[in-house]
Amino acid sequence: MVATSHLPIGRNVRSYRRRDGRTLTAIAGLCGITERYLEMIEAGSKVPSADVLARLAAELGVPLAALFTEAPVDEPATRVSTAPAIARALMGYAPPANAAVLGPAQLRERVETVWRIWQSSRTRFTEIADILPALIEDVEHAVRTHRGAGDAAVRREVLRVAADLYGLLRSYCRRTGRLDLSLMVADRAIRAAEDADDPVRIAVGTWNLGHVLLSHTDPGAVEEAKHIALQAVGQLRHAAPASPEAAAVQGALELVAVVSDARRRRWTDARRRLAERAAPLAKQVGEGNIAWTVFGPTNVALHAISVEMLAGDAAEGLRLADQIDTGKLPSRERQFTHRLELASCHALRRDDAAVLVHLLDLEDLAPEDLVHSPFARDMVLQLQRRIRPVFRRQVSGLVERLQLA
Template sequence: MYSPNVRIGDQIRRYRKTNGNRSQAAIAGLCGISVRYMSMIENNQRTPAPDLLSRFAVVLGVPVALLLSENATPKPKRFNSVTNDVSRALFGHVPAQNDTAISPAELRLRVERAWLSWQTSQTRFTEAERDLPPLIADVDCALHQVPSASDARARRENLRTAADLYGLLRSYCRRAGRPDLSAIVADRAIRAADDADDPVLMAIARWNMGHVLLSDPREEAAEEAEEIALTAIEQIRRERSSPELTAMQGALELVAVVSEARRREWWKARNRLEKNAGLLATRAGESNVGRTVFGPTNVQLHRLSIEMLAGESAEALRLADQVDAQDLPSRERQFTFGLDVARCYDMRREDPAVFVHLLNLEELAPEDLARSPQALALVRGLLKRVRPTYRRQVTDLADRLGLS
């Protein structure tokens, strides 16, 4: 256990203030604890368990050892500039970590680890903001250090890795509030996949671009997303069939489904979901090709989403009762499912159910909850109409999210 000579609470308070001067509520929310418990820890009235101490270290941006040492002084960390660091790396302003070329296998392993963190970690934003800038720089350096004529195999592997990394960056930039960067990296993914001449990656890259367009507020963007998805499906049909391409065809059909739903073409969306995506999901089974999490469960989640968007909250909740999202390989997809259910209850003004699902989302993915405009809107709505019997609990949640 911890040495009694070290006042861990003092160290946590110290690094909370020096590394960004963030509020107790902000740190508590990211660590998944109440503000009251956070205060008790900083006042040395409670000692955090090892797993909670590790979460503190990640959120505060310091090694666990520094929280157990009274004398170590870390270099202050600049917060609210992490997206700028990613941007700087994307435009070549972050130097590579190594002067010599990194092997394609090592780069591939680092990107795989980054993806694993992004899909499974509760603190995925904190980890991405730390790991992505140097990884971007090293992948870019590898692409420039291996000319296509000198080692075609290494060049192709680096292009494949770059396309995969740009897919991760598309997701990160979108959720970090930078749709401009999301579009840029999605375009880079397409170019890298095309240069690698990899049919699966080419489909994945266009799936990513489809999601960029689905996030675009322009009225015509949804139609553009459907067009790029259907064009990619036609390209897949010209290739030799494989399980990976079957899964990607299904994932692209879901892009078209969402596009039709966004345009309020409900029956068209339902028909495509059942006749196209549903049949492909049966063939592909549960998968995670291209990190799309395509399979029967994901199709069921889209059924729920369509009914929610159509205003059919009762039908959406009936479908939700048939879904088990716990085994999905993506915490983000689990979060989206829970958020859709909370939104359905919000449509019915069943506030206790909304609140319970928001608490579940906070436990599942606290950083996603703090960054989700839709989730924050639900919390603000609860604050306006909450009943006195659980007003304090809702207020505590709002405090942890920095809303009050």
């Protein structure tokens, strides 16, 4: 029998239930369990199955991970770690008006270089923090210079470069705890793409905006992410000719809708959209990284695992994971997210040894991502509180290296 005294699940369920003034009878009935069984869960004498855990989290309106934390919280807090120089550049500290204006080809090369670093480097946060401030200033200076005069073709290409840079900044700002800046640059990406009259990049900008909205805990924002994503799908079909690029971006937008459905506990809708909308598009375009979305069959399969993890079905999530090879994914960030979800599945099954193995693997894969992920940090701290003595040294070392002590 699994020991339960070290698991905070019961007291967290009780805390969230009482917070909302709801009775044992009401919650038990909605979750399809007896009142006595819920009493035993709250007392810590019973450990619920993954399915029951998922139903409890859904009815209590909290993330599944919140039932495992020592102190009940709605979401792990993201530490603000945005490089000050990047924030200053985005807020308008630009070079003098007579500074040299770089051409679109040179700017394009620099933006694509920083994108490759962002998607492939183990130390991506540190590396791009040194590069982005000057790049932001140079790109925005070029946009301002070409705004009202000059060659229309050059102006359009500069705007496309700006849209691509803002897409990267959306991801960086979100990962470093500045959702306000992330929202701002996502909007700038859409505006730049609209000024360039580029339907595919407009859709990519909406994909970026959808990810910002998915980062919020507000259910309304999560629902809005699906709405704008599907609206962008319709606009893209109407405005852009059929092409691999348009199909890949459409597929990426469908995945935003999938995540929105899963985050709002609409598991059937999420699974159906994956199978009927995203998977056929992935088969059509194949593996790739069009518009830096990493959309393709592997990414669709990874979203299927995400849906099962959010639904609390750890066994199904791990079964699906056994069928996927992520080694060739061009995005280290996507690989990191996948392996973190596997660690979460093992945590649901209370297999702490497997959780530790995955966390150490994540540290090797992307140490800076491990530091910047609130969910990963929380998982490490929870593991430290409950781990068996035989693994304590390895966990304590991980805590120290992540500076969580």
